[in-house]
Amino acid sequence: MLIDQDVVERALSHAMVKGAEWAEIFAEDRSSLSASFDDGHVEEVANGRERGAGIRVVAGETSGYAHTDDLSEQGLLRAAAVAAGAARAGVQAPPSGVSLSAGESHNPSAVEILPESVPRERKVELLLAADEAARSGRPAIKQVSAGYGESRREILVASTSGVFVSDEHVRTRFSVNCVASGDGGLQTGYETTARTVGFEHFGGVEVEGLAAKAASRAVTKLSARPAPSGELAVVLASGGGGVLFHEACGHGLEADHIAKDVSVYVGKIGAQVASPLVTLVDDGTQAGEWGSYGIDDEGNPGVRSVLIEGGVLQDYMWDRLRAGKEGRDVSGNGRRQSYRYMPMVRMTNTFILPGESDPDEIVAQTPHGVYVAQLGGGQVNTTTGDFVFGMTEAYLIEGGRITAPLRDANLIGNGPQVLSLIDAVASDFGMQAGTCGKDGQSVPVGVGQPTLRIASVTVGGTADG
Amino acid sequence: MAERNGRGREGGSGYVAGPGKEAGAGYEGGEDLATLVGRIAELAKAGEAVEAYASRSVSTSIRAYEAEIEQLSSSTSSGVGVRVISDGRQGFSYAGFTSDVSPVELLAQARENARFAGADEYASVAQPDGVTAPVLVTVDTAMADVPTAKKVELALELEAAARTADKRVRKVESADYDDVVACEAIATSTGLRAFSEYSYAALSVQVVAGDGDSSQSGTGFEVARGIVGLEPEAIAAEGIERATRLLGAIKPATAECTVVFDPRVTSTFLSVLAAAFSGESVTKGRSFLAGRVGEAVMRAGLDLLDDPTDAQALSAGPYDGEGLASRPNLLVADGVLRGYVFDSTAGKRAGCPSTGSAVRSGYSSGPVASCRALLLSDTVSPGMSAPDILVGVGDGLYVQSVTGAHSGINPVSGDFSVGVEGLRLRDGAFAEPVREATVASTLQKMLIAVLYAGADVQWLPGIAAGQTLAIGSMMLSGT
Structure with a gap:
């Protein structure tokens, strides 16, 4: 346990004495190790530790926050007083005791091999193997960088509501970035795997295969032609384009955007907001996925929420603050980057459920368009619903066949419009890990989708459509 | 200072922002950090190079919403990172706190990590190079005395101004006051000692305007060294203008056209382009500018200067992230590529000295070579104001904001594709x-x-820097 229960109780009581109406302690101890490979050798091995506690106090309409890297009782009492002061609680409430009852968390991700129990030699070997696999048989590959990372994050959440619960998040990741050189200049290929599991991750995932994929992506693009410009049909390969839904509607379904009336999905519960083929789920309970956990950073269990079913909007995503104002249950979506930040509504693993079409048939029935094997990052303006996302591996579809590779370009669309233009959803499925940034905080998330087709979306290339 | 404040050895009593006092009062100068990094550097053994970096920041964030304070957070963060190079092998270790850090333990972990790295003859810690650090004013010492009440007032004024100045404003999504007072210290076993301080205060507002079915958002902001010069009404007006002028926006037809970047867009554009000038990217074959020194890479008459000694730049500072003096570097002169920016390691790989261009993103990672304060200037048509440029362009697209810059601009291949919002230009004036x-x-x-x-x-x-920038013949994709 990061902090003893009686110490936590006294710190929370102190916040109440200082005028809080509600108070919460979030304590965290995070250790990480990374190893990076570049330019033919292991460039650096690094490790580090962060630990501290953040105290959130609510008084009236104001949330006050302060944090400390001192987990002693004295440190916590001081932080509690600062947070209460920040909430500008004017009136001194009579001293009140706080009594907590320890809760349990059920982390969906069982860790078989703690990463720190594995010698660093093994981790370095993964990097060397990836480099060799990327270059092998591909003379055009001029540069390979690769990264291994592991982290173990112990959290404890306690509040004057009575909750006292802890969880541990173990995560491992591996990425490869290749540069290929040809007559037309340089091209890049990237591939990553990231899961909320221990070192057993690398028993199931071959880093060599990952590296080969990144390398061939770069090599293929050497002969790529500029992407078309204008509106076209786009087929997203399974697992390669989940970020579209994260951007196109996920952010717009976060209850903070709804409460402030800055989302296109305000007032749309029960309304048809997408093609009947679309069922969208946010699920923090998916074993091993990058966005999974036992409890969120407000101490509430991760939840599987069906947000859109058959194209009809079912619900938004909720944290304590927004759910409290609406007098409803939270949905386990209160997350924060670290103890230095206040939590807010965030996605976990957000994905579209598989449909019934055959993925190959979807391509075969597309006379002209773009086949996107891999999307990179994206961004959305929740006010208008307009979003962009970058294609990092894409091909032309001509006469129902995947043909020439295309250079990188962004796609741009409008969330509600694109969701309504999905006219085919396949029976396959794939997930991908990513990092979601919002209001200056980054958290790990998963995205996923089956192969599907958008009848028309704007491709931002330079060639004639 | 550490002793006097009860930090460090005496029971690790830690550190909380402005306990019971005004935020900002928690800032204590950072002599303890200089002492800490100095002690670590002095622990270096023969044959190894050690670099220690520590930072502390004291910050306040206030968000106003509908005439109330929605959030107020007060925080102090500090940490220390150690880089060790032994037989060309580099290890790094950090702690996200400085109150009870053991220099010996931290160094031992970095050494242990180094054992597993590969030998790299170029890996290096900076050597003193005789360049004197410029004297720059990058901190507003008055910030320590600004009461929290004043900061709250600025946030509330901003929110009220944005909410009430124009009836088309439907919502003020956020109205924020943020400040930070920070310091950083670097010490190396090669004898470098660097200490610098900086401060910022910022007001920013996100306005949503509506007209019929159309909703648009706009951001107004101002950042300065201190609160002097932060004008809530002007910032609110900027946010409102940027939201309202987009009302009724439509998807344009696909066509080639001249594009004019808003200063904020130019700043984003140059920031991403900067990666291509990084000596590390260049020496590792990850830049489209590699091997092109002496060639025309920009239109004749354009100069690109990276000058972190320009005190006007918010990123200015006396030292770089390895403890060397900051200095100006002319990267492009009259359109011709003159060079790149190097830290010690990338410089050694390229066979040239560091250009004082090591940048750190905090205590949890080591330095990397990067541009620090880029500014583009035009000697062919100098002194052009924004209206002059619009008139000069005549017809085209004014880009107010871009999305997907991180996913759509590839500084390795050079491919560029970003989402845009903006206004048509007709006869040098803003149109639909x-x-x-x-x-x-x-x-x-x-x-x-x-x-x-x-x-x-x-x-x-x-x-x-931001500045209005006009670029000919880009492909606009819409319908």
Whole structure:
């Protein structure tokens, strides 16, 4: 346990004495190790530790926050007083005791091999193997960088509501970035795997295969032609384009955007907001996925929420603050980057459920368009619903066949419009890990989708459509 | 100082921002950090190089919403990172706190990590190079005495101004006051000692305007060293103008056109382009500018200067991230590539000295070579104001904001494609608003196709100045 229960109780009581109406302690101890490979050798091995506690106090309409890297009782009492002061609680409430009852968390991700129990030699070997696999048989590959990372994050959440619960998040990741050189200049290929599991991750995932994929992506693009410009049909390969839904509607379904009336999905519960083929789920309970956990950073269990079913909007995503104002249950979506930040509504693993079409048939029935094997990052303006996302591996579809590779370009669309233009959803499925940034905080998330087709979306290339 | 404040050895009593006092009062100068990094550097053994970096920041964030304070957070963060190079093998270790850090333990972990790295003959810690650090004013010492009540007032004024100035404003999504007072210290076993301080205060507002079915958002902001010069009404007006002028925006037809970047967009553009000038990217074959020194890479008459000694730049500072003196570096002169930016390691790999261009993103990672304060100037048509440029361009697209810059601009291949919102330009004046479109080209072509780089320089947060920038023949994709 990061902090003893009686110490936590006294710190929370102190916040109440200082005028809080509600108070919460979030304590965290995070250790990480990374190893990076570049330019033919292991460039650096690094490790580090962060630990501290953040105290959130609510008084009236104001949330006050302060944090400390001192987990002693004295440190916590001081932080509690600062947070209460920040909430500008004017009136001194009579001293009140706080009594907590320890809760349990059920982390969906069982860790078989703690990463720190594995010698660093093994981790370095993964990097060397990836480099060799990327270059092998591909003379055009001029540069390979690769990264291994592991982290173990112990959290404890306690509040004057009575909750006292802890969880541990173990995560491992591996990425490869290749540069290929040809007559037309340089091209890049990237591939990553990231899961909320221990070192057993690398028993199931071959880093060599990952590296080969990144390398061939770069090599293929050497002969790529500029992407078309204008509106076209786009087929997203399974697992390669989940970020579209994260951007196109996920952010717009976060209850903070709804409460402030800055989302296109305000007032749309029960309304048809997408093609009947679309069922969208946010699920923090998916074993091993990058966005999974036992409890969120407000101490509430991760939840599987069906947000859109058959194209009809079912619900938004909720944290304590927004759910409290609406007098409803939270949905386990209160997350924060670290103890230095206040939590807010965030996605976990957000994905579209598989449909019934055959993925190959979807391509075969597309006379002209773009086949996107891999999307990179994206961004959305929740006010208008307009979003962009970058294609990092894409091909032309001509006469129902995947043909020439295309250079990188962004796609741009409008969330509600694109969701309504999905006219085919396949029976396959794939997930991908990513990092979601919002209001200056980054958290790990998963995205996923089956192969599907958008009848028309704007491709931002330079060639004639 | 550490002893006097009860930090460090005496029971690790830690550190909380402004306990019971005004925020900012928690800032204590950082002599303890200089002592800490000095002690670590002095622990270096024969044959190894050690670099220690520590930082502390004291910050306040206040968000106003509908005439109330929605959030107020007060925080102090500090940490220390140690880099060790032994037989060319580099290890790093950090702690996200400084109150009870053991220099011996931290160094031992970095050494242990180094054992597993590969030998790299170029890996190095900076050597003193005789360049004197400039004297720069990067901290507003008055910030320590600004009461929290004053900061709250600024946030509330901003929110009220944004909410009430124009009836088309439907919502003020956020109205924020943020400040930070920070310091950093670096010490190396090669004898470098660097200490610097900086402060910022910022007001920013996100306005949502509506008209019929159309909703648009706009951001107004101002960043300065301190609260002097932060004008809530002007910032609110900027946010309102940027939201309202997009009302009724439509998706444009696909066509090639001249594009004019808003100063904020130019700053983003230059910040991403900066990666291609990084000596590390260049020496590792990850830049489209590699091997092109002496060639024309921009339109004749354009100069690109990276000058972190320009006190106007918010990113200015006396030292770089390895403890060397900051210095100006002219990267492009009259359109011709003159060189790149190097830290010690990338410089050694390229066979040239560091250009004082090591940048750190905090205590949890080591330095990397990067541009620090980029500014583009045009000697062919100098002194162009934004209106001059619009008139000079005549017809085209004014890009107010871009999305997907991180996913759509590739500084290795040069491919460029970003989402845009903005206004049509007709006869040098703003015309109908445009949304849900992209503009695309390649960085190589865009740099040659620059028509005007404005003299309306404004230093924005980040590593590049903002200025109005006109670029010919880009592909606009819409319907």
